[in-house]
Amino acid sequence: MAKKESTFLNMTLTLFVITIVSGLSLGFINEITKGPKAEAKLARKTSALKNVLPEFNNNPVNEVSLIKSDLAKDSIEIYPAFLNEIQAGTAVVGSSEKGFSGLVKIMVGFHPDGTINNIAVLEQKETPGLGTKMKDEKFIRQFRDKDPATFNLKVKKDQGDVDALTGATITTRAFGEATQLAYDVFMENQKQSKN
Known part of the structure; x- marks a missing residue:
């Protein structure tokens, strides 16, 4: 049997077939995992809502508002929580x-x-063991029951009130900035709700 000569046309055709098969496979896998990914994301949000809000008995996910802001790339999500039709948070x-x-x-x-x-x-x-400590109870505790109108969300190094994570000042600054953004949007939403 004679060995087939490798030509530019053969190599191009082979590469094209491999690319088509790979693309179709990835598209198919993406389609079958889309549902489970969405369910997992919804479960994480529902769990976070139960963790961050005072007691409520409505479904905040169904009542979410999306607000466009110059301060963020994506729309900002606002979840209202009610307990017996009275705003709880x-x-x-x-x-x-x-x-x-x-x-x-x-x-x-x-x-x-x-x-x-x-x-x-x-x-x-963030860096494991440093920036990831932003999830720790010890770090988050310093924000609870604080009013950002009087509690400066910047790190102490920047004349704020927040104790920075050891070795992760940049992460702490980003956390404070995200918290400040959430507070600013909350206050703006409260003003619009009263008008």
Whole structure:
């Protein structure tokens, strides 16, 4: 049997077939995983809402508002929480692109008076053992029951009130910026609701 000569046309055709098969396979896999990915994302948000908000008995996910802001690339999500039709709190998703490794996305739960109930980290790619400590109870505790109108969300090194994570000042700054964004959007939304 004679060995087939390798030509430019043969190589191009082979590469084209491999590319088509790979593209179709990736598209198919993406389609079958789209549903489970969406369900997992919804479960994470629902869990975060239960963690950051005071007690509520409505479904904040069904009542979410998306607000466009110059301060963020994406629309900002606002989740109202009610207990027996009385506003119990509001959760706002804040983000900052200024983390050590980029995006830091958090959900901040506010009481109706603007004080922080709790904060949950939704997304981050910070350094393990340093920046990832932003999820720790010890770090988040310093934000609870604080009113950002009087509690400066900057790190102490920048004349703020926040104790920075050891070795992760950039991450702490991004966390504070995301929290400030959430608070600013919360306050703007409160003003619009009263008008």
